[in-house]
Amino acid sequence: MATVAVVFAPGCEEVEGLTVVDVLRRMGIDTKMVGLEGMKVPGAHGIELTCDEVLGDQLLDYDVVAFPGGRGGAEKLRDNDQLMKIMQKRQKAGKWDAAMCAAPIALARYGVLDGHDYTCFPGFDQQISKEVPTARFHEDITVVDVAGKVITSRGPATALAYAYQIAEILGYDTKQIKHEMLYDYLAKEI
Incomplete structure (x- = not known):
């Protein structure tokens, strides 16, 4: 069975993590x-x-480690040296990592976005591009960089898409859960 860890820092965007x-x-x-x-x-x-x-x-053992955003939480994730070392080890081991909203700033500091595609909350891409000029920003709802094993997403309204993308990367079919949660209806109506 697949395993996922969602890392919550003080000041996180609750809806994104939950x-x-x-x-x-x-x-x-x-x-x-x-x-x-x-x-x-x-x-x-x-x-x-x-x-x-x-x-x-123990984060080294998870199939995916995911970060919710929220400026305060994302900054705490970014500035935590213990977490940075763990995430760098994960990257070297070829593990999947995910971050949304402001949290890609943490992946940028860790070097995880170097040479890879990503998305984030509007404006944080400018900060990331200064730190990691080789990272490639996209305005898509979610971005999956297969080579870098990185999943990113935009903000609170994209949290469901982000969650489904994580499940799909792990090999799960999300068609039924999208229907049960009315996501397919929402996607069609917006």
């Missing part, structure tokens, strides 16, 4: 909430999140 956890758990994918600094994480909008684990080397 949507991934919800969708993947509905699909039967073993998904853990990992606190960057502890088991209790205050989100950007006053929602306290209770995680399953705290950051450690």
Whole structure:
């Protein structure tokens, strides 16, 4: 069975992280909430999140490690040297990583976006392009860079697409869950 870790940092965009956890758990994918600094994480909008684990080397074992955005949370992810070392080891091991909204700034600092395609919340691409000029920004809802094993997405409204993309990269068929959650209806109506 596939395993996914969603890393929550104080100031994270709650809907982005919880949507991934919800969708993947509905699909039967073993998904853990990992606190960057502890088991209790205050989100950007006053929602306290209770995680399953705290950051450690166990992240090396997950099939995908995913980051929600939110400026404050993304900056904490970016600035955490322990997490950076773990994510760099994951990249060298050929593991998939994912980040959405502002969180690709963390992947940029870690060197994970070097020479790869990505997307992010509008404006953060300018910051990333200064740090990693070889990274290629796209305005798509989600971007998958197969060579770099990186999945990225834009912001709160794209959290479902991001979650489904993670599941699909892991080899899961998302057609049924998209129908059950009315995503197919939403995609057709917008």
